[in-house]
Amino acid sequence: MKKKFKSFDKRLLHWFNDTIKCKVLDRFMYRITNLGGGIFTTIILLAMIVFGKEKIRVAGIEGLTSLSVSQIFVQVLKKSLQRERPYNILKNINTFGINLRDYSFPSGHTTASFSIATTMTLNFPSISVILVILALTIGISRMYLGVHYPTDVIAGIVIGISSAVIIHFQFIELVEKFSYIIYN
Template identity: 55%
Template sequence: MKNKLKKFDDLFINIINRKMKHKYLDTIMYRATNLGGGVFSSLLVLILILIGSSNVKLIGLEALGALTISQIIVHALKRILSRERPYKIIEQLNTFGINLKDYSFPSGHTTASFSIATTIALNIPKLSIVVFVIAIIVGISRIYLGVHYPTDVTAGILLGIGTALVIHFYLLEYIYTLAESLGLK
């Protein structure tokens, strides 16, 4: 199994980081990756909570729950598994001068993007394609920039979607209780 995962990583990191490389994509991916970062993800969720209608506020609280729980899991896994980032291991990788201090597995940006995208898609199905395309671009950007292996991104996708589904189908009543206590419902 480990050998198959390595082949998967090698194949897709070669395609995405090396063969797709283009000066226009360099700019797009460098900027797109920030859509999954802590600042953008947190601001998006807070904006939904603070200035949205009552339904949008509830979606914001649900997204906040999914984002918070998924990121706690991400950071715990990073510390437990301590997987070095690809740019520290693989020679001749396009790195874009990024130097991160934490570990690689799973991708926190991808997890954040997919937890928010899934929450929005579950509540506003008309936006599903848009939010998932953005989340996929964030995931691909992490590989393109050489900061994650494809398996890091795949794990982030699964973790983000899984956390949002658990919140939506099993913990939503707690979100509504919180919303009532905050006067948001």
């Protein structure tokens, strides 16, 4: 079974990282990947909390909570499993000059993207298609840039969605009370 996952990872990574590679995607993927980074995602959620009206503010707090929980889980897994990044193991990986020092599994950018996309989808269903496509594109960019295996991205999707759903349905009353206390 382990050999099948490794084979799947290598083939799909090669397809995203080399087979579909072109100058337009090189520029696009290098830029869009940053939308899933810690700085950008935190700034967006803090802006929603500080400048948003009631529903947007609550969604921002919920999103920040989900993002925090999911990223703690990501860091624990990265440090526990210590999976090397593809460019440290596989030959002929296009890395675009990216050299990260942490581990590969799971993808933190993908986790953050799906955590926020799921939170916002649960709160604002009318924009769900756009957010899911954006989150999926960020996940694909991680493979295109050669910094994650497909299974890293899949794990990030599962962790991101799970944390958002759990926070939304189990802790929403707590998030709403916290929001009410702060802003009233």
